[in-house]
Amino acid sequence: YNVMFPMGFDSFGLPAENAAIDRGVDPASWTAANIDTMRSQFRTMGCMFDWSRELAVSDPAYYRWTQWLFVQFFKAGLAYRAMGAVDWCPKDQVVLAREQVEGAERRCWRCGTPVIKRDLEQWFFRITNYADELLDFRGIDYPEPIRLMQTNWIGRSEGAEIDFPVEAGGDQRIRVFTTRPDTVFGATFMVLAPEHPLVSVLATDEQRADVEAYVAQAGRETEIDRLSTEREKTGVFIGSYATNPMTQERIPIWIADYVLPGYGTGAIMAVPAHDERDFAFARKYDLSVRYVVVPASGEVASDQAFVAHTADEVLADSGEFSGMPAAEAITAITRRLADMGLGGPAVSYRIRDWLVSRQRYWGAPIPIVYCPQHGPQPVPEDELPVKLPEDVDFAPTGVSPLQSHEGFLKATCPICGEPARRETDTMDTFMDSSWYFLRYCSPNNDTAAWDPEQVAAWMPIDLYTGGAEHAVMHLLYFRFFIKALRDMGLLAFDEPTLMLRNQGQILGADHQRMSKSRGNVQNPDELTRRYGSDAVRAFLMFVGPWDQGGPWNPSGIEGLHRFLGRVWNVAHPASSGGPKSAADSELLQALRRATHTTIAGVTKDYERLHFNTAISKLMELTNALAHERHSGLSGTDAYAESVDTLLLLLAPVAPHITEELWAQRGRPYSIHQQAWPTYDPALATADTIELPVQVDGRLRDRLVVTPDTPADEIERMALESEHVQRYLDGRPPARVIQVPGKLVNVVTPKG
C-alpha cells in the first residue's frame, strides 16, 4: 500500500508538433488523441498505474508550474539570456542543446539532419554551477555505464590558468588554460580561437586583412568541417607577440579554428613538442618545437610529439625546474606562476550551460516579457500560466509561430505597466520532465507546484527505470534540477532517485531503433488481440534479460501462450483424494519442496529485475504440477498450496488470468492484494542430494547421499565408484577435494 506507481505523458515537443503539422491538425488535439490511445493500450495490458495521479505536461494546469519553476530559476540567477553560437537544426528550424547533437556528423537527435552553427540570443540554465556536485554519486545507486557517461560528459580537468603578457599591449594579457603547466617552458607560440575577443585588438594592420578573412571563414564553416580531426590544421598569424612568462621569450600569436571558443579560456599556449595538434600546426607553419619533458631513461624522437605522461618523466631545458619529475613540476610551476601573479590552479569542464529555449510552438512558453525600460522581466506568478494561443499558423519558418501572433506578443511590463513584448520561445521539453515526479506527489494541487508534506513523504524516488539513451540528457538534467531547487530552499534532498536501472531497448526486426519513419514499429494491439495481454506481457519479460534489449522477434510468444494454458489446466484439479502409494507420497514431498524453492528463487529474481529467469522457474513449477496432476494427485493439500503459490508468484506478470483462476478457486478478491508467499527453508531442503563425482575435474559419476553424510564417508563412496576406479587404475588418489553439498573431485596421481 505504500508504493506509488504513476503514469504521465511527456506530451510536448517536436515530434508531436511535426506529426500534427503533417496531418494538418493542431498539436493539442493530436496529442490528446494519442494519449487516449496509449491510455487504453496500458489498460488492455493490465498496467496497474495509479491513474488518479495521471498528468500531461502539455496541460496548462501542469505547465503553469513549469513556468513558475522557470521564474524561480531566473530569480535565483540560474537562468540567463546570452548570445552565442548555438547548434541549429535546419530541418526542424530550432536550436538544440549540445546534448541533443549526436555523432561525428553532428546530427539532430530527432531528425538526423546535420546541424549548423548560428549566432543567436538564447536562454541558458547554469548547470555548470553544479558540475562538481553532479560528479558525486555517493549515496545513489546508478549503473556504472551511466556514471561513466555523465562523468565524461561533465569532463572535469584539473590544471592551471597562465597569463601571457602581450608585447606592446600595455597590461594586456592572454589567459590560457592548460592541464600541463609543467610544459610551459616549451610554449613556443600561442593560439586564440577565431572568436576570441582579443583577436581584433591584437591583430596588426599588416595582418588585419588576413585575420578578418580567416575569422569570417571560420564563422561560415559548418560544425562538421571545423571539428573534423582528420582535417589539416589551418590558422593565421595575427602579427602580435606575447611573452612566455617562464622563458621571457617572445612568441607569436596565431588564430586557428582548432581552438574552441567555449572551452577553457578560448586560448592556448601551444607546446608542439608535447601535443599532437600543436605539433601538426607547428610543422605546417614552421614554428619552433622545444622538448621540455623527457623520459627519465631513453631518447625522444624529434619527428613527433611526445605526449606520454608516465610517472618517470622529468623536465628538461626548463631552467631551475630541469630534472624535476613532471608530476612534481605541475605543482611547483603552478605555485611559481601564482607567486608571479601570472596564474594559478584552475579546473575546467567540458559541460556547457543547458540551452533551454526553443523556437517552436508546442512547448511551455517562457514566462518572460521584455520591457524597453526594464529589460527581461518574469511574468508575475499570479498571471501564470502564459497559455499557448490556439489560433496560430503551425508551419515551421525558423521563427516561433508565436512571433506572428499579435495577441500573444502584446504584454505589459510588470514593473512599470508600460507596453512590453512577450518572449516567444518555448522551453526544451526536458524542462517538463525534470520535475514531473514531484508533481505526482500532489498532482491536483492548484496553489503550488507540489505539496511539501507529500514530497517529503514520497521523495526521493526509490527506483527509477528508463533507457540509457538519456544518460547525459534527462538523467543529468533532473539531478541538476533537484540540487538547484534544494539550494533555493524548495526541497530538502539532493538527488531525484536513490536507484536507477536501465532497461534494454527493444529494436525493430531490422536491428534499428523503432521509428515511424523506418516503418519498423511493432504495435502491441495485434499481438494482444491474438494471444491476450497476459501472454504479451509475459513474453516481453521472458524474451531476454530486462536490461539487455535486442531486435524484436515475436516467434517465441507461442511458448508463453502455451504456458498460460498449462497454468489454466493445473489450476483445475482433475482428481480428489490423496496419495495411493509410497511413490505418490514421495512425489508430493518433492512438489512441496519445489514450491518453496520456487518462492525463494522467484522472489529474488523479481528483486534483481531478472524477470526472464523468474518466469522460467514458474514454468518449471507448472510443469511439475502438470506431472502431479497426470499422476492423479491434484486432490491433495500440497497440490492446492502449490497452485495458489504459483498464481500469487505469477500475478505480477499475468494479472488477468491469475485473478480469474484465483476467483474460480474461491480465494478472496483480489489476488493482487494478497500477501506475498513466504519461503520456508525447512520445506525446501531435500532428504537426499545428488553429488557429482569428478575425476581430475571431469564428471564421471554421481552419488546420492543425505545432506548430513560425513566427508570421509562421501570420500569412501566416491573412491569405491567403479567409474572412478577405472581412472585410478589401482593407484591411491593424489588428492580428494570436497565442496560440501556441491561435489567431490578425485585427483589422480601425476603420470
Next chain:
RNA sequence: GCCCAGGUGGCGGAAUUGGUAUACGCGUACGUUUGAGGGGCGUAUGAGGCAACUCAUCCGGGUUCAAGUCCCGGCCUGGGCACCA
C-alpha cells in the same frame, strides 16, 4: 583515436562467490489424440562415435584439483565521447 558493454546449441537465452556448461522457451523430428487440418499431449534434440569415450562457451596463451567465470594478448559486434588544450 579514447572510454564502456558484450561474444555460450539452428534461434532467444540460463549458470550468486571458480565447482554437474547448455536451465526455461522457440524451432525441428518422431509418436499420440482427431474424419482431416489446427491445437493439445508425450519422447528426443550441442558435435563426432556402434560403443567405451572424445571434442565443445569468439581465437591464442596462462593460473588452478577444477575456468563460460580469474590473468595476459588478439579478433568481432553494439553503445558513448571525439581538435576539450
